[in-house]
Amino acid sequence: MLGSMPPSLKIVGFDTFLVRPRWLFLRIDTDEGITGWGEPIVEGRAETVRECVHTLMERLLGADPGRIEDHWQRMTKGGFYRGGPVLSSAVAGIDQAxxxxxxxALGVPVHELLGGPVRDRVRVYTWIAGDSAAELADAAVARKEAGFTAMKFTPFQATPHVPAAAQVKEAVGLVAALREAVGDDVDLAMDFHGRLSPAAARRxxxxxxxxLPMFVEEPVVPELSRDLRTVVEASSVPIATGERLYSRWDFREVLATGIAVAQPDVSHAGGISELRRIAAMAEAYGVAVAPHCPLGPISLAAxxxxxxxxxxxxxQEQSLGIGYHPGNALLDYLVDPSVFAFSDGYVERPVAPGLGIExxxxxxxxxxxxxxxxxxxVWEHPDGSFAEW
Structure with missing residues (x-):
């Protein structure tokens, strides 16, 4: 049942936590004992984002936490210099909290405050990895047997501007082997990680x-977003992108290129408030949304x-099995990890208040x-020059 916000609720403190494998958590405290958690992070730049969070929180101490949109506007625009992954990720974690x-405070999960649920469960995908087609196929079959109906992998390593025929055929061969291993009832997605040039992607x-891949993710780096239309028009393969776009303004050009899937990250692109707006923009272009989330439990919950x-x-992406860390780090920081129990490739709707986790x-x-x-x-090509990771 929807309650009411305490009339005098105020932010009285906060703390940040660098936690393995590569995450940053934020806790915001109020004078009524209600706490909120967020995950502000740029992977590999956690310390930098942490300092930005501390700067932004200076003006939030003593403020009403319920004025979320007002705080969002002031955090993103009040410093005069705007944008970029560090600022938008710091804002994202605060916004989540x-x-x-x-x-x-109102006694409801956040999705009830966003208009209520439009579905009863959410489909998730898993990652697979391997050093050969056989290893990838074995991993894919194991994930299928575990109940997942969609999986993603990276077929290209360091790739020159014009990849050799052997590299192209090897990558295509991996996709063929996976399709044969899992059949047509499993969706396969490929993450190119921006490692191809537009010309190579078109080939x-x-x-x-x-x-029939579900989508190919980030075929080119975000700096080349204006060239996405030529990539999209080169084939019928659905194109996904957006993990390195940080606002609705970044997505404005991209949505018009004909991409199939937008992938904003709730810990990078301004938080729940901004992703809600990006999703609405995407809907106007007939573009689906698959939030990027190779991160921790707070980011996934949001x-x-x-x-x-x-x-x-x-x-929905999630980080179990992603390969950046051993074990089940996603679940290690939860009192009750069953909130992320995946059954037949889906997760049930959380009903606990707030983000739905403890x-x-x-x-x-x-x-x-x-x-x-x-x-x-940081990768290199055989000649010693920089290569996209």
Whole structure:
């Protein structure tokens, strides 16, 4: 039942936690004992984002946490210099925590505050990896047997501007082997990670058409977004992009290029408030939304709240099995990890207030004592020049 916000609710404190494998968590406290959690992070730049969070929070201490939109506008525009992944990720984590507080204060999950659920469960996909077609196929079959109906992998490693025939054929061969291993009742997605040039993407994508991928993600780097139309028009393969776009203004040009799937990240693109707007913009272009989320439990929880209230939602990424860390780190910081129980490739609608999770603060504080300094790899081509990771 919808309650009411305490009339004098005020933000009285906050804390940030660097936790392994590569995440940053934020806790915001109020004078009524209601706390909110967020996940502001740029992977590999966690310390930088942390400092930005501390700067932004200076003006929020003593403020009403329920004025989410007002805070969002002031955080994103009040510093005169705007935009970029560090600022938008810091804003994103704060925004998540404010929605968490508001949902808890009102006694409802956040998706109820976004118009209510439009579905009863959300489809998720998993990652697979391997050093050969056989290893990838074995991993895919194992994920299928575990109940997943969609999976994603990366077929290209460091790729020159014009990849050799052997590299192209190897990548296409991996896709063919996976399709044969799992059949047609499993959706396959490929993440190119921006490793191809527009010309290379136009050559490769038509070769993938017989295997009917669900989508190909980030065929080119975001700096080349204006060239996406030529990539889209090169084949019938659905194109997805957006993990490195940080606002609705970044998406404005991209949505008009004919992409099939927008992939904003709730911890990078301004939080729940901005992803809600990006999703609505995407709907006007007939574009589905599949939020990017190779991150931690708070980011996934925030993504799911959006998914349940977003009509043009397609599928949700999650980090179990992603390969950046051993074990089940996604679940290690939750009091009750069953909220992320996947059954037949779906997760059920959360009903707890706020983001729908209870963060294990003891585990978070213990992890923060160790901290981390995670950095992504920097790749090189055989000639020693820089290669996209």
């Amino acid at each position: 404010l929605w968490d507080i508001k949902g808890k 490769v994508l038509p070769l993938l058409e017989p295997y 993504s799911l709240q959006l998914d349940f209230a977003t009509p043009n939602f397609l599928i 963060v294990d603060e003891r585990a978070v504080r213990e992890a923060a004592e160790r901290g981390h300094a995670w950095r992504n790899e």
